[in-house]
Amino acid sequence: MWQRPTAxxxxxxxxxxxxxxxxxxxxxxxxxxxAFARRLPEGRRYGVVAGTGRILEGLEHFxxxxxxxxxxxxxxxxxxITLDYLxxxxxxxxxxxxxxxxxxxxxxxxxxxxxxxxxxxxxETFILSALNHDxxxxxxxxxxxxxxxxxxxxxxxxxxxxxESAVAAARAAMIAxxxxxxxxxxxxxxxxTTVGTAAHSFTLLHDSEREAFEAQVASLGxxxxxxxxxYDVEQGVRTAVDVAGPELGAVRLDSGDLVDQxxxxxxxxxxxGNHSTRIMVTSDxxxxxxxxxxxxxVDAYGVGTSLVTGSxxxxxxxxxxxxxxxGANGEYEDVAKAATNxxxxxxxxxxxxxxxxxxxxxxxLIGIGERPxxxxxxxxxxxxxxxxxxxxxxxxxxxGVRRAAARHRESISELPGIARKMQKGEAVIETxxxx
Amino acid sequence: MWQRPTAxxxxxxxxxxxxxxxxxxxxxxxxxxxAFARRLPEGRRYGVVAGTGRILEGLEHFxxxxxxxxxxxxxxxxxxITLDYLxxxxxxxxxxxxxxxxxxxxxxxxxxxxxxxxxxxxxETFILSALNHDxxxxxxxxxxxxxxxxxxxxxxxxxxxxxESAVAAARAAMIAxxxxxxxxxxxxxxxxTTVGTAAHSFTLLHDSEREAFEAQVASLGxxxxxxxxxYDVEQGVRTAVDVAGPELGAVRLDSGDLVDQxxxxxxxxxxxGNHSTRIMVTSDxxxxxxxxxxxxxVDAYGVGTSLVTGSxxxxxxxxxxxxxxxGANGEYEDVAKAATNxxxxxxxxxxxxxxxxxxxxxxxLIGIGERPxxxxxxxxxxxxxxxxxxxxxxxxxxxGVRRAAARHRESISELPGIARKMQKGEAVIETxxxx
Numbered sequence: 076m077w078q079r080p081t082a083x084x085x086x087x088x089x090x091x092x093x094x095x096x097x098x099x100x101x102x103x104x105x106x107x108x109x110a111f112a113r114r115l116p117e118g119r120r121y122g123v124v125a126g127t128g129r130i131l132e133g134l135e136h137f138x139x140x141x142x143x144x145x146x147x148x149x150x151x152x153x154x155x156i157t158l159d160y161l162x163x164x165x166x167x168x169x170x171x172x173x174x175x176x177x178x179x180x181x182x183x184x185x186x187x188x189x190x191x192x193x194x195x196x197x198x199e200t201f202i203l204s205a206l207n208h209d210x211x212x213x214x215x216x217x218x219x220x221x222x223x224x225x226x227x228x229x230x231x232x233x234x235x236x237x238x239e240s241a242v243a244a245a246r247a248a249m250i251a252x253x254x255x256x257x258x259x260x261x262x263x264x265x266x267x268t269t270v271g272t273a274a275h276s277f278t279l280l281h282d283s284e285r286e287a288f289e290a291q292v293a294s295l296g297x298x299x300x301x302x303x304x305x306y307d308v309e310q311g312v313r314t315a316v317d318v319a320g321p322e323l324g325a326v327r328l329d330s331g332d333l334v335d336q337x338x339x340x341x342x343x344x345x346x347x348g349n350h351s352t353r354i355m356v357t358s359d360x361x362x363x364x365x366x367x368x369x370x371x372x373v374d375a376y377g378v379g380t381s382l383v384t385g386s387x388x389x390x391x392x393x394x395x396x397x398x399x400x401x402g403a404n405g406e407y408e409d410v411a412k413a414a415t416n417x418x419x420x421x422x423x424x425x426x427x428x429x430x431x432x433x434x435x436x437x438x439x440l441i442g443i444g445e446r447p448x449x450x451x452x453x454x455x456x457x458x459x460x461x462x463x464x465x466x467x468x469x470x471x472x473x474x475g476v477r478r479a480a481a482r483h484r485e486s487i488s489e490l491p492g493i494a495r496k497m498q499k500g501e502a503v504i505e506t507x508x509x510x
Numbered sequence: 511m512w513q514r515p516t517a518x519x520x521x522x523x524x525x526x527x528x529x530x531x532x533x534x535x536x537x538x539x540x541x542x543x544x545a546f547a548r549r550l551p552e553g554r555r556y557g558v559v560a561g562t563g564r565i566l567e568g569l570e571h572f573x574x575x576x577x578x579x580x581x582x583x584x585x586x587x588x589x590x591i592t593l594d595y596l597x598x599x600x601x602x603x604x605x606x607x608x609x610x611x612x613x614x615x616x617x618x619x620x621x622x623x624x625x626x627x628x629x630x631x632x633x634e635t636f637i638l639s640a641l642n643h644d645x646x647x648x649x650x651x652x653x654x655x656x657x658x659x660x661x662x663x664x665x666x667x668x669x670x671x672x673x674e675s676a677v678a679a680a681r682a683a684m685i686a687x688x689x690x691x692x693x694x695x696x697x698x699x700x701x702x703t704t705v706g707t708a709a710h711s712f713t714l715l716h717d718s719e720r721e722a723f724e725a726q727v728a729s730l731g732x733x734x735x736x737x738x739x740x741y742d743v744e745q746g747v748r749t750a751v752d753v754a755g756p757e758l759g760a761v762r763l764d765s766g767d768l769v770d771q772x773x774x775x776x777x778x779x780x781x782x783g784n785h786s787t788r789i790m791v792t793s794d795x796x797x798x799x800x801x802x803x804x805x806x807x808v809d810a811y812g813v814g815t816s817l818v819t820g821s822x823x824x825x826x827x828x829x830x831x832x833x834x835x836x837g838a839n840g841e842y843e844d845v846a847k848a849a850t851n852x853x854x855x856x857x858x859x860x861x862x863x864x865x866x867x868x869x870x871x872x873x874x875l876i877g878i879g880e881r882p883x884x885x886x887x888x889x890x891x892x893x894x895x896x897x898x899x900x901x902x903x904x905x906x907x908x909x910g911v912r913r914a915a916a917r918h919r920e921s922i923s924e925l926p927g928i929a930r931k932m933q934k935g936e937a938v939i940e941t942x943x944x945x
Binding site: 079081083084085086087088089090092093094095096097098099101106109110133143146147150154155163185194195199201203204205206207209221233234235236237238239240241242243249257258259260262263270271272273274275276277278279281282286289290291294295305306307380383384385389392395396399400402403410411412413418 | 518521522525526530534536539543578585587589612615632636640642643644666671673676692695697704705710711712714717724726728729730739740819820825827831832835837845848854862903936
């Protein structure tokens with residue numbers, strides 16, 4: 076599998092901070108960085124952690140190539156001492172945090188990096204890029220899956236976002252419970268189920284809708300999905316049934332009033348004897364549209380734009396903050412920014428999701444320096460992800476996605492039912508710092 | 511420079527359509543596809559075309575590798591005949607369209623692909639991903655630059671979006687007039703000006719703010735930018751001036767009421783004799799925040815989240831439609847979808863921006879099959895981008911970005927002044943089809 080060099084997915088200030096701290100000597104101070112979100116996107120009841128596996132995959136390739144070093148030298152971005160440091164760069168510290176697929180709430184310590192300042196500092200942008208993008212998509216996807224109440228959701232938004240974001244979005248959607256994706260690169264990289272049949276252009280290419288349907292059925296079989304709204308939907312359905320017969324797999328509706336259309340198309344299919352032909356709808360759906368289609372006889376939802384743009388919240392707004400480091404006295408000291416409206420909480424965190432007698436989540440408990448003790452029961456939220464520079468293989472690749480999807484299902488099942496409502500509201504459980 | 515294989519940035523339906531059309535024979539029909547947006551994002555007065563150069567760069571690497579073909583075979587996504595076709599795939603057609611950096615309006619034919627159906631069909635997702643993402647960012651960036659009225663805007667949003675989107679976003683921002691970016695990979699790939707100094711973590715790493723500033727100045731020089739809001743802003747400014755002296759390059763404000771703060775920090779700097787020390791502000795800015803800071807003594811704007819998420823419009827919603835193809839009779843026929851709310855206009859387009867006597871844009875004229883004639887004057891909007899499979903070198907790499915930025919400046923200068931207002935409104939010029 077092709078691998079990207081990831082080391083320049085970095086903001087320049089990380090390397091200039093590295094340079095200045097190498098000169099002051101502080102670069103080698105042991106340090107603890109924490110990634111967290113100060114708040115959930117407006118109105119959301121919970122967030123979904125995603126991107127963790129991609130961070131681990133990228134970490135393995137986070138090396139500065141000769142070409143990259145030559146660039147940094149030619150542009151005089153850093154000095155020779157820093158270039159020497161980067162030439163040998165290899166993250167050798169520990170990373171722990173929420174397992175991918177886990178839910179998060181305001182101030183949940185989603186990812187903690189422990190290493191020297193230098194090593195942790197250089198990873199900042201790459202870690203945040205993966206977490207912020209993928210968590211935003213997974214958080215939106217999870218609501219769509221909830222709205223669909225068991226009907227399968229298909230990810231098909233690749234064309235609405237950057238081609239690499241599209242791959243990560245497909246991956247994040249599957250973690251949050253989507254059934255399949257149209258994205259082949261994502262299918263290839265992560266072993267995801269892929270789907271796809273035909274677009275309007277295929278119908279328009281042929282001299283008639285019938286010829287197009289015949290061509291598709293001849294090649295893909297009667298079980299295929301025929302797109303019936305290029306010209307007239309009723310005629311499209313009739314032609315589809317005529318061409319494919321009772322074994323026609325599905326029809327796809329991609330325009331118009333979908334609730335109304337799904338109803339009469341279902342009746343028409345039944346009247347024509349196609350009781351097992353399914354109806355897939357795919358036109359600009361989001362979690363609210365999916366919710367409003369629940370009463371209609373729809374068998375699958377194809378979701379595009381709104382999924383890959385996080386349905387109004389395209390980034391998770393996580394930040395990466397130094398929370399503790401060894402000072403001049405040789406001891407770890409908690410540190411925190413005091414700035415107005417952006418204050419942070421210092422100290423190495425541990426997190427437990429407190430549960431009630433029925434196993435429902437009640438509070439996000441965050442301990443500073445020690446494990447918080449839940450009143451009744453609780454589940455530890457932090458797992459080791461990278462140990463002395465070595466990423467846990469189980470979190471990466473196809474296995475990582477499978478585990479994350481399972482984690483997501485289990486964590487969701489712990490939440491109070493209100494979490495799955497589409498109405499805006501506060502975080503469904505409160506975050507409590509325990510010191 | 512490292513190159514990505516791009517051929518699997520593809521929705522599965524493109525390959526199943528290819529398979530079905532290879533079987534029906536229609537795959538080899540000459541065809542014309544068009545990328546366009548039915549509307550601008552809500553309230554926007556114009557859009558900015560971006561991504562074109564990246565499409566051309568990606569096209570050079572749009573080949574199916576053996577590993578990719580093995581995947582498609584193993585998953586039985588397509589049949590052997592289709593695999594054989596893909597093994598030799600190389601786009602050999604023509605692409606023309608709006609030069610990158612050009613403005614677009616509803617139905618502007620931004621990109622036109624002419625080739626066989628098979629060749630054009632397979633490119634759909636990759637072309638739309640690049641156009642939709644990059645145009646969304648460039649369109650938002652252009653408004654920010656307008657709001658900044660000549661003060662430099664610095665792109666620093668990498669951490670809020672996917673790591674590869676971040677590179678494309680930096681590139682798109684520079685096309686729309688940003689002065690520099692924090693993203694090193696973008697700097698490397700496209701020869702962009704990069705900037706960056708230090709984060710709060712650098713201050714917190716050291717035992718005091720003074721030690722941190724001393725370390726930064728010792729390494730990066732007195733002309734550096736010191737971040738003064740980790741603890742107390744006034745004390746931060748005083749310490750910064752004390753450490754760096756009158757040559758201090760800039761202070762950065764990243765929290766609080768920026769308008770008020772910029773005013774008193776300016777006075778304080780002046781009182782301390784630091785008349786040439788600049789003020790940079792960087793806290794969650796968007797075009798509206800930039801506008802409201804215009805009366806404040808700010809020298810540069812750092813923009814992050816809102817830039818890379820398109821400031822409320824994270825995708826440009828362009829579509830890619832078959833508009834003409836050779837039919838059974840051997841002649842080109844215009845084709846168009848009739849579906850409710852998603853109708854398209856068939857035919858090969860040409861586009862001219864009509865100008866008035868003073869050289870101001872008045873109408874987007876779109877001719878079907880022939881060049882539309884403007885009443886007074888006009889500028890042809892379409893340029894050849896790819897000829898018989900060979901992309902124009904001038905549109906790619908660093909040269910492509912420079913040309914696109916120049917094109918953008920010139921096109922913006924043609925617009926009526928109202929286009930640069932931040933208020934929501936209709937497209938600033940109307941689109942007119944001429945047949």
